[in-house]
Amino acid sequence: MKKFLVTGALGQIGSELTMELRGRYGNENVVASGIHKRDSVVVESGPFEIVDITNYNQVSEVVKKYDIDWIVNLAAILSAVGEEKPSLAWQVNMNGLFNVLEVARENGCGVFTPSSIAAFGPNTPRDNTPQDTIQRPNTMYGVTKVSGELLCDYYYEKFGVDTRGVRFPGLISYETLPGGGTTDYAVHIYYDALQKGKFTCPLDKDTYMDMMYMPDAINAIIDLIEADGSKLKHRNAFNVTSMSFNPERIYNEIRKHIPEFTMDYDVNPNLQKIANSWPNSLDDSAAKEEWDWTPKYNLEEMTKDMLKKLKEKLNDK
Numbered sequence: 001m002k003k004f005l006v007t008g009a010l011g012q013i014g015s016e017l018t019m020e021l022r023g024r025y026g027n028e029n030v031v032a033s034g035i036h037k038r039d040s041v042v043v044e045s046g047p048f049e050i051v052d053i054t055n056y057n058q059v060s061e062v063v064k065k066y067d068i069d070w071i072v073n074l075a076a077i078l079s080a081v082g083e084e085k086p087s088l089a090w091q092v093n094m095n096g097l098f099n100v101l102e103v104a105r106e107n108g109c110g111v112f113t114p115s116s117i118a119a120f121g122p123n124t125p126r127d128n129t130p131q132d133t134i135q136r137p138n139t140m141y142g143v144t145k146v147s148g149e150l151l152c153d154y155y156y157e158k159f160g161v162d163t164r165g166v167r168f169p170g171l172i173s174y175e176t177l178p179g180g181g182t183t184d185y186a187v188h189i190y191y192d193a194l195q196k197g198k199f200t201c202p203l204d205k206d207t208y209m210d211m212m213y214m215p216d217a218i219n220a221i222i223d224l225i226e227a228d229g230s231k232l233k234h235r236n237a238f239n240v241t242s243m244s245f246n247p248e249r250i251y252n253e254i255r256k257h258i259p260e261f262t263m264d265y266d267v268n269p270n271l272q273k274i275a276n277s278w279p280n281s282l283d284d285s286a287a288k289e290e291w292d293w294t295p296k297y298n299l300e301e302m303t304k305d306m307l308k309k310l311k312e313k314l315n316d317k
Helices: 012-025 056-066 079-084 086-107 140-159 185-195 214-226 247-255 269-276 285-291 299-316
Strands: 004-007 030-034 048-050 070-073 110-112 166-168 170-172 198-201 209-213 243-245 262-265
Touching: 004 012, 004 056, 012 030, 012 070, 012 214, 030 056, 048 056, 056 086, 070 086, 070 214, 079 086, 079 140, 079 269, 086 110, 086 140, 110 214, 166 214, 170 185, 170 214, 185 198, 185 247, 185 299, 198 247, 209 214, 209 299, 214 285, 243 247, 243 299, 247 262, 247 299
Parallel strands: 004 030, 004 070, 030 048, 070 110, 170 209, 198 262
Antiparallel strands: 209 243
């Protein structure tokens, strides 16, 4: 049975991935970690360790202690926060990844670390963005993601570390709030629809971006880790997507369920600049060909499930 270490396990992806991994592989085989410990089902349901990935020794000690087979490195500073704190973004996203890869090299671990649509830039083809294309991002987050893709490629080619990753679009979840990304509005809009009946959007109404519902993102991670490595050509940078929409489309989809819901705009120029540099839609044919990637949710199905689950969550509080 594989043993996993999940860094950033209390974050938006980590909190759900950890529980799914524990359900599949057993609680004792999935070690959650983060820089802080707080009351949560992740902490209570299995082993948890304090790990700052910028501290090499902390990563190394936990990997050795639990005889880890796979490090799922989700600890990161996201796009909006990265523009406010570029030095911190580099320290966590690059120096932290370097530590993870070094520990993996020394201990024979595999490493999954996600990239992002932020790895593309304003000169990238915006529609049906190819798997292999120009990448010249203009955000620190994007710079670290391109660099991370290349660094993971290097560790595979040079040292044989089994590195794998996907370029995630914006992720939408009812479980955990996002942590400072450009696509966060697509989560907050559901909360505000249910709690306030209105939403002020920080992006222009014509801003298309790729998105994905969290269950599809979780399956993408696990499916890629479980895939036959001999069939993988784009190991660390698979385009994955399931839907592309602008704020008007998600607003209108929510109004099918909450007709009285209203939305206005107060465009944040910093967020808009970042969004304008990202693709409208991705070509994920390489992921489909190399490891049978298949998303399950479109905007309509996601909205139904998101509102149902979020309503249950909010009513329980």
